[in-house]
Amino acid sequence: MLLNSQEVREVVESLLIATALLWGATPIIEKIGLARVDPLVGVTIRSFIVTVGLLLLTFLLGKGKELGSLDGKSILLFGLSGVMAGLLGMWTYYSALKVGATSKIVPIAASYPLVTTLLSVLILKEGVTFPRVIGTALIVIGIWLVK
Template identity: 40%
Template sequence: MESFLFALLAAFIAGFAPFLEKIGLSSVEPTAAYLIRCSAVIVGAIIVISFTPSLVSMEKMETKSIFFLFLSGILTGFVGQLVFYKALKLGEISRIIPITSCYPLFTFILGWVFLGEAITLCKVLGMLLIVAGILLLRF
């Protein structure tokens, strides 16, 4: 139950943040907005590091883990965020967010192709709902 509540809180935060970003983007270019957002992330990271007594798990990380986490950060935290801000600045928040939230479709395909994850009826139905939602927003 605790994981469900954290997931629900994460979903709320993920839904609320673009609302704030759309308002913030009204008078600034996406690149400048991204720099402000990154500053907030850095401040948050410094605060967390300051109150974390030991980062022992980082000392034990394998190079492979560091590489893939770094690559993920570049893709989502840099490239993806800039592209997202451009879309958010140009489009309606009610149309942009559902489209950008279809990432589970791509995760499903990558998990199946590269990780050998099983395809189940439930997963396929979920992906079909995502595709239907995207098509409905397009028209």
């Protein structure tokens, strides 16, 4: 069944709303969980459950064969991404969330597009446009307002 462009937009919007609701509620659950758990242990539990879920989903959707045909560079890049975001980023985020106000920690942690924008210009040689400059400035202003 093929979707027309309006149906695709509606599906995408529904998925984005679901994503925002899931990601928006998750820090509250994490903050409550961190009351009695060390941040590193919390990341370990979260990552273990996510790993089991991903493996099940990957094989149930018939994508398991692709795992055996990955090239070394792809494995290295996704491995580095996992260490940076999934391990170190989550650990530092959980450590801050454990002791800080959720309403301050989450917006500042969610300012990572600022870093991505700067690195994409420097490393990927992506262009600098006026809307991107304004968007980046708004991120900085937002961080300043929540601190």
